[in-house]
Amino acid sequence: xxxxxxxxxxxGKLQVLHEVSLFFxxxxxxxxxxxxxxxKSTLLKTIxxxxxxxxxxxxxxxxxxxxxxxxxxxxxxxxYLPQTNNVFExxxxxxxxxxxxxxxxxxxxxxxxxxxxxxxxQLKLYMxxxxxxxxxxxxxxxxxxxxxxxxxRLMMFDEPTAALAPKIAHQVLRSIVKLRDELGxxxxxxxxxxxxxxxxxDKASLLVSGRVIFDGLPKDLLENPELGRxxxxxxxxxx
Amino acid sequence: MIPPxxxxxxxxxxVLILLSLGLTLTYMTTKVPxxxxxxxxxxxxxxxxxxxxxxxxxxxxxxxxxxxDSQSFYRLIKSFSFAPLHYALFMALxxxxxxxxxxxxxxxxxxxxxxRGANVVQLMIATIAVDMFLLSMLNIYADKLLExxxxxxxxxxxxxxxxxxxxxxxRDFILYSYDYSKTLGMQRLVIIAPVxxxxxxVALSLVLYRTKLGVALRASIENxxxxxxxxxxxxxxxxxxxxxxxxLAGLAGSLIPLKYLVNxxxxxxxxxxxxxxxxxxxxxxxxxxxxxxxxxxCFEIPVFNYLSSHLGISSAYRTVIPLLAMALTLLFIPRGxxxxxxxxxxxxxxx
Numbered sequence: 001x002x003x004x005x006x007x008x009x010x011x012g013k014l015q016v017l018h019e020v021s022l023f024f025x026x027x028x029x030x031x032x033x034x035x036x037x038x039x040k041s042t043l044l045k046t047i048x049x050x051x052x053x054x055x056x057x058x059x060x061x062x063x064x065x066x067x068x069x070x071x072x073x074x075x076x077x078x079x080y081l082p083q084t085n086n087v088f089e090x091x092x093x094x095x096x097x098x099x100x101x102x103x104x105x106x107x108x109x110x111x112x113x114x115x116x117x118x119x120x121x122q123l124k125l126y127m128x129x130x131x132x133x134x135x136x137x138x139x140x141x142x143x144x145x146x147x148x149x150x151x152x153r154l155m156m157f158d159e160p161t162a163a164l165a166p167k168i169a170h171q172v173l174r175s176i177v178k179l180r181d182e183l184g185x186x187x188x189x190x191x192x193x194x195x196x197x198x199x200x201x202d203k204a205s206l207l208v209s210g211r212v213i214f215d216g217l218p219k220d221l222l223e224n225p226e227l228g229r230x231x232x233x234x235x236x237x238x239x
Numbered sequence: 240m241i242p243p244x245x246x247x248x249x250x251x252x253x254v255l256i257l258l259s260l261g262l263t264l265t266y267m268t269t270k271v272p273x274x275x276x277x278x279x280x281x282x283x284x285x286x287x288x289x290x291x292x293x294x295x296x297x298x299x300x301x302x303x304x305x306x307x308d309s310q311s312f313y314r315l316i317k318s319f320s321f322a323p324l325h326y327a328l329f330m331a332l333x334x335x336x337x338x339x340x341x342x343x344x345x346x347x348x349x350x351x352x353x354x355r356g357a358n359v360v361q362l363m364i365a366t367i368a369v370d371m372f373l374l375s376m377l378n379i380y381a382d383k384l385l386e387x388x389x390x391x392x393x394x395x396x397x398x399x400x401x402x403x404x405x406x407x408x409x410r411d412f413i414l415y416s417y418d419y420s421k422t423l424g425m426q427r428l429v430i431i432a433p434v435x436x437x438x439x440x441v442a443l444s445l446v447l448y449r450t451k452l453g454v455a456l457r458a459s460i461e462n463x464x465x466x467x468x469x470x471x472x473x474x475x476x477x478x479x480x481x482x483x484x485x486x487l488a489g490l491a492g493s494l495i496p497l498k499y500l501v502n503x504x505x506x507x508x509x510x511x512x513x514x515x516x517x518x519x520x521x522x523x524x525x526x527x528x529x530x531x532x533x534x535x536x537c538f539e540i541p542v543f544n545y546l547s548s549h550l551g552i553s554s555a556y557r558t559v560i561p562l563l564a565m566a567l568t569l570l571f572i573p574r575g576x577x578x579x580x581x582x583x584x585x586x587x588x589x590x
Contacts, residue, residue: 012356048468050464069467070464070467070468071467071468071470071471071472071473074467074468074469074470075470079468080468082464082465082468085462085464085465086465087465088457088458088461088462088465088466089461089462090457090461091454091457091458091461095454095458098451098454099454099455099458099466099469099471100469102451102455102469102470102471103470146469150469150470
C-alpha cells in the first residue's frame, strides 16, 4: 500500500528522520509509536508533503509521491488528520464537511456528506454550529468525518486521542477500528498512548530519535522486554 | 440638497471601506501589511484619467470632423461629462488593473520571498519597495500621458486651424466637473460610491459565505495547511484573495479623482487612513474593516471639521486623526472594534 524507503527529512536544516524505511500494508492498522521528539508526527507530515525531504522515496500504490504538494497527495486517496487544528474552527460543521469534499460535484458531495454523517450521526445535531463550539471528542469526529468524505484509501492519524478524556479517547479508537473493518481503509496511527494503540494495531513500528528501532507485530514489540520497558512503559507481564 | 460635509463623508467613507476591505483581506492571507495598497489604488485613478483623455480626444475629433468653429468646439469640450458607460469602463478597468498588479505583487515578490524564508518585516519592506516602484511607474506614466495629450492636441490643432487645448493635466488633477450632474444638482459620485461599496460588500459576503470558492478561501485563510490536506490549492486561493483585494483598491482609486486632487503620490495621503481603518477594525475582520472605514471617515471629516471650526485647529493636522486612531486602538482595543464585547462594555458603562 505505502512504502517509505531510506527517508531522510526534516524542517529546513534540522533533520528529524534518518534513513527511515517502513511498509504499511493494505486494510491494516499500522501504529507508529515512540517517545516525544522521536519523529512520529514528522513521518506523517513528510508522507503528506509538509516537510523537506533530503533523500529517499515514498511509494503509494506503485506511484512515487515523494515531494508532491499536499493537495496532489490528498487527491490520490490519502487523508492526513493532524493532532491539532484539524478542523476549521470558524466554519460551521456543515461548511467543514463541504470543505472536505472541495473537489467533488454537488451531487456526489451531498451523498458523501450523508454517508459520512451515518458514521457519526451525533454530528447531525450540530450542522449549523461553528466547529470551535464543539467538544474535543466531537471535533475529532468531525475531523474523521471530513476525511471520510474524500473516500480515502489511506488515513493517517496524528495522536487523535491527545487531550481527550479516556472514555472519549476509547470511542475515537473504536471509530478507527470501524474504518478499517467496515470501510476497508488502511490506517497509519501515531499515538502517545502506546498500550491503547497497540491493542487495536495489526502492525507496529517504534521510532526513536528519527530512526526505526522496531518494525513488526504489536505482540512482538510488547513482548520485547527491553523495548517495552524503555520506550513503552510496559513489561511483558502486562501484555 | 445634501450638505457638502455629508457628501464628503459619504464619498470618503465609501472609498475607505473599499480600500480597507482589500488591505484587511491581503493581511489575513499573508499576514503582511501591504504598504503598496494605496499607490495601487492610484493606478485606478490614472485609469479614469486615461478614459477621460481618450473620450475627449474622440469627442474633439468628431467635433472637428463636423467642422465646428473654435467657440462651439470649446463649448462642447467643456460640457463633456461622464456617461454611465464611462463609469462602468473606468471602474471595471481599475478593478482589472488593480487585480493584475495584486497578483503580480503576490506571485513575483511576496511568494518567492516567503518561500526563501523571509520574515514579516522583510516582506513588509518588500511591499514598500513595490510601492516605490509603482510610484516611479505612475510618474513615468503621468509624463507619457501628458506627452500623448500634447501630441494629440497638436494633431487636432493642425486639422482645426486653431489652437486645441483639451484642458487635461496629468498631475494635480481633479475630475469633479466631469462627474457633476446638473439634473441632480450634485456629483453622481455621492450616489455611485456608496452604492458600489454596498454592492461590492454584499457581493463579497455572498462569495465568501455562500459559494464553495468563498468557503475554501475562508478555510485557506484560517488554516492553510489543513485546507491543502483537503485538496484545496491554497496558493490559488491566496492569489484570488490578492486579485480581489487589489481589484477593490483599483476600483476605489478610479473614483478618487472625481472628488480629490490626484497626483502619483496621492496614495501616501490615503495610506494612513486605510491602515487606521483596518487596524480599528481588528485587521482580521472584514466586517471590522467596514466599521473602521466608516469611523475613520467620520472622525476625519465631520468630527475634525467641528473641532477645527470650534478650536481653530488647522486642516494640516487632519492626518493626526488616523495616527491617533491607530495608536489608541493598538493600546486599548488591539483586537479592534469588531471583536469588542459590546454587551460587557454596555453593562460596565451602566454600572
